[in-house]
Amino acid sequence: MNGLLPVLIIATSLAPALATFFLAEDQAGWRNGLNLGGAVLKIALVGFMLVEVADGAIYDTRFDLAPGLALVLRVDALSLLFVTLSAALWLLTTIYAIAYFEGTRDLSRFFGFFSLCVAATTGIAFSGTLVTFFVFYELLTLSTWPLVVHKGDAASLSAGRRYLAYTMPGSAALLAAIVWLESAVGPIAFAQPAALETVDETTLRLVFVLFVLGIGVKAALVPLHGWLPAAMAAPAPVSALLHAVAVVKAGAFGIVRVVHDVYGIARVEALGLGTPLALLAAFTIVYGSARALQQVDIKRRLAFSTVSQVSYIILGVALAGPVATIGGLVHLVHQGLMKITLFFCAGIFAERAHVHRIDELAGIGPRMPWTASAFSVGALGMIGVPPIAGFVSKWYLGIGGLQAGQPWVIGVLVASSLLNASYFLPLLYRMWFLPAPETLPARGPDARALERPLGLIAPPVATALAALAVGFLAASPISPLAWTTLIVERAYTP
Numbered sequence: 001m002n003g004l005l006p007v008l009i010i011a012t013s014l015a016p017a018l019a020t021f022f023l024a025e026d027q028a029g030w031r032n033g034l035n036l037g038g039a040v041l042k043i044a045l046v047g048f049m050l051v052e053v054a055d056g057a058i059y060d061t062r063f064d065l066a067p068g069l070a071l072v073l074r075v076d077a078l079s080l081l082f083v084t085l086s087a088a089l090w091l092l093t094t095i096y097a098i099a100y101f102e103g104t105r106d107l108s109r110f111f112g113f114f115s116l117c118v119a120a121t122t123g124i125a126f127s128g129t130l131v132t133f134f135v136f137y138e139l140l141t142l143s144t145w146p147l148v149v150h151k152g153d154a155a156s157l158s159a160g161r162r163y164l165a166y167t168m169p170g171s172a173a174l175l176a177a178i179v180w181l182e183s184a185v186g187p188i189a190f191a192q193p194a195a196l197e198t199v200d201e202t203t204l205r206l207v208f209v210l211f212v213l214g215i216g217v218k219a220a221l222v223p224l225h226g227w228l229p230a231a232m233a234a235p236a237p238v239s240a241l242l243h244a245v246a247v248v249k250a251g252a253f254g255i256v257r258v259v260h261d262v263y264g265i266a267r268v269e270a271l272g273l274g275t276p277l278a279l280l281a282a283f284t285i286v287y288g289s290a291r292a293l294q295q296v297d298i299k300r301r302l303a304f305s306t307v308s309q310v311s312y313i314i315l316g317v318a319l320a321g322p323v324a325t326i327g328g329l330v331h332l333v334h335q336g337l338m339k340i341t342l343f344f345c346a347g348i349f350a351e352r353a354h355v356h357r358i359d360e361l362a363g364i365g366p367r368m369p370w371t372a373s374a375f376s377v378g379a380l381g382m383i384g385v386p387p388i389a390g391f392v393s394k395w396y397l398g399i400g401g402l403q404a405g406q407p408w409v410i411g412v413l414v415a416s417s418l419l420n421a422s423y424f425l426p427l428l429y430r431m432w433f434l435p436a437p438e439t440l441p442a443r444g445p446d447a448r449a450l451e452r453p454l455g456l457i458a459p460p461v462a463t464a465l466a467a468l469a470v471g472f473l474a475a476s477p478i479s480p481l482a483w484t485t486l487i488v489e490r491a492y493t494p
Contacts, residue, residue, distance in 0.1 A: 074128030099455030174214025219251025236347020324400025363436025
């Protein structure tokens, strides 16, 4: 059963995806039932696995494809951190997408690729070797592109071309890194450190650069980030998926695997690779925030915010100390909750009130209180206001920077937080303190209709409450922080 469970969890997304492709457009009941049912089953199986892995259980599955070539699924505490986030947010995003797309066309195609994307993300998390990681990484690229171009208009098709223009060379760099390294040391499994002492240091540094180039595209590290703001031409559920659940998180997760499980923290430091990676992440953090400040479109501002925020994960891991690593890894969850809330709300503003630009947000708070309140929680969390989740991440990153002998990290966090406040607080001021235009109904059935249907409003409210809860309950033994601490304790225990 231990070997079967990772396969079943991937199948909860893969089976609905494959079945949905064959459904007619008018079979909405079957389509919704398959995707919601798969999401609920996935959460149940992941919940069971969380309990088992916390007690030390190991899940390992191997599929031999050819001599010396195998797909290996292996579950550890780090895998489950990523999979638990994706499972919970997949369910909420599916509910949101069903309400968002009601009455539109090509939904069997959309939900098929949507679930395929989640299956690929789960496979990335469960990958036990570099080759397995690459297979699922490429599946994620191919399944995401149809979602980016779903609208079929000029902007979406242009965004799709740009996405491929970045990700295809990134895939080539990643494949080159894997082939180069494995040709020297043989197949690399994440369960045990690779015998890299037989490889000269120059080669190891060059291969590491290729890994960062290949995976850094999806992680939106500067200057590899250009596809992400362009992808905002996609519908709101896709934006939420890209930023909080799948693509950019897969990139950050991949860099974590390379640092911890391919090279190892000690070797990264010995080769002098940790500080350059940390500096690149720090530059991306400040650059993304500065560019967000320049955007007038709500979704583009959020996109550049993601460029900044995802690099907190990479910064924490690159600093190599246990406290900084906890801060980076827990931000994988915290940023996901906050950012998906913001994109859910931006989609509601666009679809229900036809608000796309920042200057159009005036007075929308009292007119759309549930949506605006959820957006406010996500924005304040991104700034780092306690006790929302973002504060916890930044606190651990700051302490971790000092612990690692890198006090400049404090300056990066302060600069980023000030920039976060500069580009989020004006939005909140407009929403809550400026008068609304007369075209926005203030009361009556028309006003209430702005926050309908429930399937559109409930997901961002749920994720906003979750962002508050994981901040309030950070000291709880069942919090993401506690699980991340478990991951790091196991990583740093000989």
